[in-house]
Amino acid sequence: MFKTLLLTVDVNDLKGSEKPAEAARHMALDYGAELHVMNVVPDYGMSIVGAYFSKDHNKAILKEAKAALESWAQQTLKDVPDLRLHVDQGTVYDLVLKEAEAVKADAIIVGAHKSQLKDYLIGPNAARISRHAKQSVFVIR
Template structure:
């Protein structure tokens, strides 16, 4: 079905990550690849001045550990990638750089703020050049 699947995971809700990772494994062609992705949002410069220097390094390291744990629990082989920046932009950039043919992303039920700003999943769906599967 799909040769390259991007699975962006919010490490604060790993149960949703487990669900979409298992779905990706079900949809993956033999010989295909899953890219398990986490995007660490950068700290705004006006806040960064009061934070320890290694806070971003620690966040990236923690994200890698959590994704490895998720991969182990799902018993799914995947390439782990950590990016920094705005989540939607980095998910789309990862899909483009890996020539992905599917992005599987978890979404929560929209609330009022989503109608004003749009969620990460909304932005990915609107701007992706490949297929996108949104799991609730």
């Protein structure tokens, strides 16, 4: 049913990624699917903010995020045979949707943080991904 899956995780909240990762792991193993795991480092929001950081700051942040994702994946998803890791920087929901298209994902697995009334039961990134994705989206609490 699923040949390619995309799991989104936040390396700054790996505890919150446990349940979505477990669901994605089972799906990948059950279907023999390729599992792509993506972490998006948010950008600064406004270019004026980015001007206060050194030129190498982005490279260092991305390198640190990739190392954290690799370490976490080796422990959490070690038995998934076809595992690919991706780290990018920018707007989370936009980059997730672009990556899903690029890898031809059949499904996207996202976590939803504890709901607050303002989030209407799922977080803003999960909501936007669910609303705009061409693929099936599994939102795991």
